[in-house]
Amino acid sequence: MSTEKISFLLNWHATPYHLPLFLADKLGYFADEGVQVAIIEPNNPSDVTEMIGAGKADLGFKAMIHTIAGKARGFPIQSIGTLLDEPFTGVIHLKHKSGIDGSFESLRGKRIGYVGEFGKIQVDDLAKQYGMHPGVDYTAVRVGMNVTKSLQDGVIDAGIGLENVQMVELEEWSVQQGRSADDVQMLRIDELADLGCCCFCSILFIGNDNFIQNNPTKVTKFMKAIKRATDYMFAQPAEAYDHFVEIKPWMNNIVNRKIYQRSFRYMSRDLKNVPRDWNKVTNYCKRLAIVDDAFVQNQTNQYLSWDLLPESAPGFIHPTIDTGVLPPAVPVVTEEFTRSACCQVPVKTATTTVA
């Protein structure tokens, strides 16, 4: 037997930036489009491309680098849109005890946590640039979804994470520990890797090739419901969060509200795959030897049935929007956030016009 339900596998346990998906479900937007969706959450993010590739899930979320890597390994997957545009990613550490000074060289002798396989490939590639060898000059530790906890527990000295998720969790915890939010620092991978402006961690809507090919109308309707939820979220960000915590009551706390606030400016408004970002990350994957020169990008915008916005100027960052989910006493823009929000520098990729 088969099922009419679209199974949708998240890239991570439910997190505030997944809001448009949950909202489309809760407000009946999927039902209005005539589609049924079973939302499922992984325990190991490294399972996602394989599960979708094998048709165990139809659609899901996954970062761009993994979407490219999955395809290159033979998993029949493709991106059909963008959820989160290029949140900053980097090597996060706690300054007061890490002994890390902002240079990659200061990671020598350290234990560096990573989520899954490609995190290690990235760290090893960076290290190579600096003449460092895995297992000799540093220890890579696979920690799955527990980057934050592993840093808190001192199991690792530094770990790969997102500016809008793990940094927020650690900043909140740091303050509770009697230290300042500034104790949480990030070495941005894009700066270290000389990728040019911004980094490579856009979170995409992906799907199984066969499922998409056999169900183009269903996929189009699914994305239409997501767009409607996205529009609602941009129009009424606080109300949207209220809906979200009705579904996930344990996220009705300050740290998840901050994650939502910090994630908000990365949320894609029109859900398009951005060619510039795809080119940049494809090139990065070539450098990492994850794909070869013949690689054809596994992405399409053909299931987005609305007018797409023009591609933003290189280095452009959407301004911070006050979502209204934080108590009045909590600043919307923290110092840490401002420092992370660079990307105003000229872009270094060959295809980009330098301002």
Next chain:
Amino acid sequence: MSTEKISFLLNWHATPYHLPLFLADKLGYFADEGVQVAIIEPNNPSDVTEMIGAGKADLGFKAMIHTIAGKARGFPIQSIGTLLDEPFTGVIHLKHKSGIDGSFESLRGKRIGYVGEFGKIQVDDLAKQYGMHPGVDYTAVRVGMNVTKSLQDGVIDAGIGLENVQMVELEEWSVQQGRSADDVQMLRIDELADLGCCCFCSILFIGNDNFIQNNPTKVTKFMKAIKRATDYMFAQPAEAYDHFVEIKPWMNNIVNRKIYQRSFRYMSRDLKNVPRDWNKVTNYCKRLAIVDDAFVQNQTNQYLSWDLLPESAPGFIHPTIDTGVLPPAVPVVTEEFTRSACCQVPVKTATTTVA
């Protein structure tokens, strides 16, 4: 392409009684058996039998009544073992405001929350016995996994839940609200429905028929790893919980520790499907017109490669075990728990010897 990984879909978001599964993964017992497992969590419990039936997940957890109902509806699923033996289930309410006095009749005019379709069938069947009509004498409200929150928010006056999960959550919250844990009361469905001793909510290991038939060795190995984790949990319950909260740090709190403590005595030691319970629930499903007389029970113990314990005496309840996960000041056996732990009464089904 296919995948070697077994996808395993939980019946609910991760909960302390799922511990053997997470432990088998974390301690490498699956790896020792040569099996890989992708653990995934649903957002809507009503998706589980359909997803497994459709082969979108290979194995999973599900309550016995849904496992029978799923099969009766044509989903090719079967039970290959038991995780949790008959935790008490009932209609939970908050005495101080519910206006419910312990009789089913006092539910007249109330809003009764249920998880999914079969919860409503059960409530409607009970109501029929008492001459009450859905939509007229009471309102059934589908709340999915949010039974606890819906009771807290006053969206419902009563809701179907488990003694070892939702009651614990509500008791903890009640005390925080300045009321006593005793404010949380349960009308036990088994008593109301005249089912005989205990109720019908055993949580089972289930799987897709084709997957099981095509992968008997893999399934046997999977269950062997689970048994090893179960043995570890019974031998070292506190250490087992420490491992669990390494994976799920947000469950390292008093309410989840209490859920673990309360769930512990329901945990199956040998993981067998219990014929007596199956007969009882099959008969109940016949009464609910979910299955007909020709129904063949979709359960087997053939993938359990160890000696099974003899079936316990009717009405037997494993004594409370102090798992050691609660602070010394917190009583292991609460008054509420003792009151719920009846089932010492003679059994009323035809096949049972009355003591």
